[in-house]
Every structure is written in C-alpha cells, then in structure tokens.
Amino acid sequence: MRIFLALTTVLSVVGGAAPEGGSRGVDVQLYPTNGRQNVNPDAQLKLTFSSPPAIGSSGKINVYDSEDNKLVDTLDFSIPFSPSPYGNGSTKANYTDTTKYQTNIIGGLDFYFYPIIVRNNTATIYLHNNKLTYGRTYLVEIEPSVLKPARGSFSGFTLDRPWRFSTKVRGPRDGATKVVVAADGSGDFNTVQGAIDWAPANPTKHTTIYIKNGNYEELVFWQYKTNLVIRGQDREKTIVGYPNNSAFNPPNRQGPSRRPAFSFRGSSDLQLSSFTINNYYPGQAEALLVDGVRTILDHMTLNGAGDALTTYGTTYVTDSKLTGTGDTVLGYGSVYWLRSRIESIGPVTxxxxxxxxxxxxxxDSTIIGLEGNSTLARLPDNSGGVMDNWPYAEMVLISTKTGGISAEGWGPVQGPPFDSSHVRFWEFNTMDLQGLPIDISQRLNVSRELTLPKDRKILAEYKDPANILGGWRPVVLTA
Known part of the structure; x- marks a missing residue:
C-alpha cells in the first residue's frame, strides 16, 4: 500500500540557522559542517535541531561566493510556494493568475517547489538547481525570520558570521561511464537530479548512475537523454520521492506534465532498476511518468496515487510493483508486464x-483490487473529445492472478454508442491468488476470453515482447 502522509505533517517550509554547537541559543547540527571542504555542488543544506522547527513566513536565505561576495542564489520566503501549497486545491490551471511562486528549473522545465522541507527534526534547504559549481567557497546567510525553533532563540547567519563550505575542485572525470549518488556526500553527487544533469545526452556507451541506500526527497525530471541506467543499491532501502500533484504543480499551457514525482520525456534506451519511487501526495499524482522508447523498469517499486504510472512510447516492466488509487496505469504507450504486480484502489488502468x-x-503477473471491487480497465465517457471512448484501447492478461476484481472484470464502458469491435480487453487463464481458475461468466460483453486451441496464434504473438513493443527485444542489464 502506498504511503499517505497527513497534509498537516507532510511538509513544513522553514528557514533559519545558528552556528554549529548552539552558541547562539539553540543546538543545531549542520550539513555540510561549517568550514567543510570537498562538498558536492548539488548538496542539499541540512539543519538538525533537538525538535522540529516551525514555519517562518518571511526572510531570505542567501548564498554568496566568498571570493567577491557575489550573490549566487536566494530563497525568499515571502513568495508563496504554489497555488495549492499543500496539494489540496484546484487541479486546473488558472492562466490569469499572475502571482509569483517559488520556482525551480529542473531538467529545463519550471516546477513549483518547496525551498525547505522538514522531516522529523531536520530542515533541508533546496537551493535552486545548478547554482553552485566546483572549486568555490560559499557563504550562507539566513535571516532570523525564516525560522522559529520550538525552544530557544535562533539568530541565523550573517555575512559577518556565515555558514561556510567549499565544493570539490572538480567533478567526475571526462568520459566516466559510472557515477555514484550518496545522500551523505560520499559519492560523486548528493542527489539523483545532480547526477542526471551531469549525464551526457547521447553517449556511445551506457552511463550508469548508482544510487546508494538512502532517502532522496527531490523532484526528478529530464529530457532527451539516451543510454542511461539508474540503479539503486537496494530496492527497499533506496527511496526517491516527492510530494507533488496536479494541484501543487498545475498544467502549463504547453510542455510536459509537472505533477509526477519522477518523470522524463524524449529519452531512449533507459533502464531503472532496484529502487523505490514515491509520490507523497494524493490526487492526480504519478510516482513515475515514462515518455520515451525502449524503457526498462526492472525490480522497481512505484507508489503513487491517481495515474500512479503514466506511459508513453514503449516500456518493458519486469519483476516490479505498482500501487495507486485509480486509473493506476494511465496508458498511452505499449507496455509489456512480466512477473509484476499492481495494487489499485478503483480501476487498474x-x-x-x-x-x-x-x-x-x-x-504471469498479479493484479489486486485493494477495496475488493476494482475493474481491470475502464473507458469513461469522453463525449466531445478527439478520441471518444478510445475505441482501440488494449489490455491483455495472460496467465495472470487476480484478487479484489469485480465479477464484471472490465469497465465501465460509458458514453454514446461507438464501435467497440477494436477494443481488446482480452484474458487467458486468469486465476485467483491461489492459482485456481476464476469464474468469468459475468464479464462485460466488450471483453473476450482467449482459449486453446482456437487462439494459439494470438497467444504466441502476445507472449513475445517484441511483437508488443514494435520489434524491440528488451535485454535487462545487470550490475
């Protein structure tokens, strides 16, 4: 089951600091420590207190280059974070809204974002991406009004008494084909996005980004990269996630969706292996949006809400798990699922x-309706749309176990009459969770049961991934 966090405790947006050791009235630990050398430029700044800090509604965090005190980045806490800062407002874009919101450019796309997130007693500062660079010393100034500690006073940092650290002299060597992401700073990068931004766009060999165990709370997005492998150290202990949805990041007039926690577009020959992606918000909130050709999801765990996985292009999913809350797969693309599991509240796809x-x-997969009355796929009324009822919709089950699925199995299929003869809601050898055949006598009449020997040729075709994925024969790369 995906993790839901109460909106009142999901996020605190805060600021503030004091010299390490509490010499100005409150005990706080800093990362990176004051005066630290060899820091990755993508490092998030962290302050850990004896109790959770509270939110400030004004003030700034400024970062300066120590050589000439030039302002490198600023976070202004008088700027609201989003039209729906807790992800619980309108999901429609208001194009007449001229309000300035906290905005970060990630992978070339503008996202509303949280400049600080508090988890437990730690406040993590998210500077704007790619503002820091190698071989520089930085001074951090934090105005007192940004943060209200639970106990004691907190005077912040000034340029006279700054939080100081220095970045590494250089990044990965030219031509490197593997880099390491580690949240504690022991790798080449602290963040997944930092490593992806570094990765070459079109290398001749695969580039591997290896993510060490840890919790990476960050929005991830990129465009137009090829031959990329992103691999976690441990599927359950390597967690990448963010609170995001269509209310927090409503649609732009043009461009890709901004509501997933982790997404990409225009990519090819990509493999994600052995880590978890979470979206911590409800609503229309993908864990992952796939937009590319020849994408492999291998031993992945994806926890989203509505439209938890959205697909475009061609995708091969093996030995993975997806959890969502309705239309759990929003499928525009061709996806071959092998030995994988979907758990869904409401319609699965x-x-x-x-x-x-x-x-x-x-x-050979498993599909679970978590509330006991889900359907496998639906075609709602889209009257007036370009593709009313999606008359070529396809979902095929072969030797798949199911539980919590209604007797009708498929639907609802709604709207005005349309030619459903091209809809392929097919199944063969559908079983219960114990592996016993299920009764499909009440299935919706749009669906069809495949049988032997009549449908031997169809079954042979659909068991071969290359026939589903446009001739591509996926090869899963191992570590």
Missing part, C-alpha cells in the same frame, strides 16, 4: 492506446 499500437499486456 485507463488505457488510451490508439490504432496501430499495442497497449498493456500482462504475462
């Missing part, structure tokens, strides 16, 4: 495949 491509094909 809304498949939007168009004529000429395949949709979601599940082989």
């Amino acid at each position: 809304w498949t939007r495949t168009v004529q000429g491509i395949h949709g979601n094909v599940f082989v």
